[in-house]
Amino acid sequence: MHRLRAAVGKVLDWFEDRTGFMGLVMPLARKKQVPVHKHSIWYYLGGMLVFLFMLQVATGILLLFYYRPSAEGAFESVQFLMAQVRFGWLIRSIHSWGANLMIFVVFLHMFSVLLLRAYRAPRELTWLSGVALFATCLGLGFTGYLLPWNELAYFATQVGTEIPGVVPVVGPVIRTMLRGGDEVTGATLTRFYALHVSVLPAIAFLLISFHVVMVQKHGMSVPPSVERQGSSRGSIPFFPNFLLRDFVGWLCAIMVLASMAAFFPAHLGEKADPFAPAPAGIKPEWYFMFMFQSLKYLPAEILGIEGELVGVLGFGLLGLVLLLVPFLDRPDDQGRHRKVWTWGVYGTLAFILFLTYLGYTEEVPSSQDEPPAEAVSAAPVSIDGRSAAFRALGLAIEEADS
């Protein structure tokens, strides 16, 4: 045992003599301190996300061994993976559940940073790269959802790619770019595949690297409330004290994902049939639910502008505000931040939670509750083909009901 350890040590030393890698990294790691206070728990989320991202990359690469990105073969290859390939169910379920967990943690991470004002100067760039990462993760979720080419994903993508189409002038161009044509077809699948396995992961990797380097440069942000009260209880070294705690969290994440995979394996459903009517109860992934739901509630016209357009622009504006938070939320002369931002964040959170709740509890509308079909088809939206995505969906549900 000792001899083995000595041998391993010798090999490592041999490499270290030539690369000097540990000599570069270790001082940095040792220097890094993690503050200890009542909000320290939120510091774990960043590391958790790095871990989950690596897990997604690893399981994603494994899935590539069997996946075939074509409308003819995608569903069958996933079915084959689930039925014939040993542990195929495990890899795919972990990838699918891992994606959900990752996006959930992204939300937590972002809201904790917002509420603890960790975006304060000089950490604006960290925040900007973080928002970009948030968008990248949503993009990964959206593109990955279509890849099994099953019925639910097909129609959810149909609706999802319809949304940017409402924006005047550029909308239809963006929609056609996304779909690789006028409709969601096999061309869309190959596009989404390219985005999902190469473009977006590469972007995510670059952003994560930048994000982590920035965090390393500025150190962990201590919340203003803690700073003011002086309630910090000092700090612990990142290496190894904090990193070992990270390991515990990661292991727990593995455990959660493995359990979900064993008890609730990822579904496959029916193969997508572009000519079939949309089945009732099409829902987007849960993280898009609040947007889906709020667009549904918008009236057909607001102040003479198409309702969906208002909604899409509204969410665009929300995204812009989110991006610019560090520049908009300036402290006053005494270094105090305005409470209105905190309330704004809580308000947004409440809005998201409430609409998500509505999205999952709302009954599928019966045909009596729907507006008469004539009224819908008479709306200018439908005539020029840029049919409002959600109204179209409502119609489809009605058809499926009757």
Place this chain on the structure above:
Amino acid sequence: MAKTRLLRHARATGLAASLLVGQSIVGLAAPGSVAGQDSPAQPCIDCHLRQDEPRLLEPAVTFLDDVHGSLGLGCLSCHGRLPGREIAMESGFLSKPSRREVAGLCGSCHSSSDVMSEYNPTLPRDQESEYWTSAHGRRLMENDDQGVATCTDCHAPHNIRSPSDPNSTVHPLNVADTCATCHGDRALMEPRNHSWNEADDFREGVHGVMLYEEGDVSAPTCNDCHGNHGAAPPGLSSIHAVCGQCHGRMDELFRENQHDRYFTEAGLGGCTACHGNHDIPSPTDELLAEAQQDVCRSCHTESDPVGSDFTLMARLLDSLITSTQSAEAALEQAESLGMEVSQAFFDLEEAQTALTLARASVHSFNAETVASDIEDGIQATDTAQSRALRAFGEHRTRRVGLAITAAIIALLVLGLLLRIRDLDRALPPDVGDHA
């Protein structure tokens, strides 16, 4: 109703129609050999379109769509062909063939190879001679019954269309209605000692449901069993042959075991003894029990041991159905656990095929034949069952694997926590709570 609509239409478009008809018929004046007369049809059409009486107006309007009209044949092709009864326009006399003359008139072209080769080479030439052998033709010929159908009763005169035309009176979907104009008319049927509910019965039977509710035009209608031009009820001994056109396996088995002969001797019509004729119900396995009590007992008395064979066949069918159901339930359960069993579901379809074959084999009246089909089916359900069991096992294995992983992770976490505690103890004392 249809007639009044037609009339209104005709009046509204009188001019247009007459122009159209003129174009299609004048100049195409019936070809020499067939028409017999060379006078163009236009004067007939012109005059008839001005008539108010539907009987006189209708032929001029509907002839436009008639197959003969579209082939360029004119009015005189038929109405001018009865020797000595040529149309004499001046005198106002019009030739209308009597019911006895109709078949011969049609046959003058339709039985002629020369004429038919020119117009419709694939059409059989024996339609007229068949007609004279039909129940209709014989009654007309022998009893001079003027109430029986002749060509023009089934093929709307002046609007004869191809059977594949959905508007044709002889399109599969319309045949039963066409037959029922007479055969559903009690006043016509009762005096002739004929029942009048066959068409209604047919509509309720399995073939009628296939035809009308499921729109399967390959389902048989009246003429598929009774023939058309030679329409006659199949004799007792030929019923199975008629049904056997489609239900071949049953017919084959039925003939092999000579029940055919026994049935005929007993005055039972092969298939119809159990299945009925017009209102044939969709066959169920209960039929076996019903037949056993009812039809079978008319020959096989209580002391006859054959009764046990029937019970056995019923039980065999039932056993395959039950085991298919339980295999399906097992696979569904496996599927609900998230296991992928589509191949097993697919293979289970073999059991369904076996059941279909076994049900056909019932017509051998031999339990052993049924048993061999059932055996194939049971084999398929057994395979499905074992696949489901394997899926359950795999599902258990997954949880065992999960438990092992959980144990490893728990121990690893424990080790890490112990190590963290050691590390934190070694930190300078100012860090109090190690969150």
Place this chain on the structure above:
Amino acid sequence: MSHDAPARENAAATEPNRRRFVDRLLGVTTFGMFGAILHPVLRYLYPPPASEASVNTVTLPVRASDIPANSGTIFKFGDRPGILVRTPGGDLRAFSARCTHLNCTVQYREDISQIWCACHNGLFDLNGGIAGGPPPAPLESFVVRLRGEEVVVTRS
């Protein structure tokens, strides 16, 4: 993993027995963890016995030389049945096994060397064409190719 450095670092802080136990625990469980991850991954990467099926191509689980002349077998093609026939002349042919009449599964009749549907006596010849009975259309035919002993059926 990373327990070597801290172990050395804190050597003086804790009693040696306990520390050795934690070391062992961490060592063994880390090893176990690698096993728990590597085992499924390696099993996953090893190709499964059945070759992949797709909508357009299927490799049948039979060897070409095991199929006798004048015989037919049903196989799964996507989610529908197909029928592979070896003609009395020795050719291999494949068709959709769904009767075009009412979707019953057809079968091969050795006695008449035709494809037969038990439901309503539909008959198809060995080119898939209608040879009798109520079927309204011929059976869809597939392309059969041999890759060594493997029978590969492709939708043309």
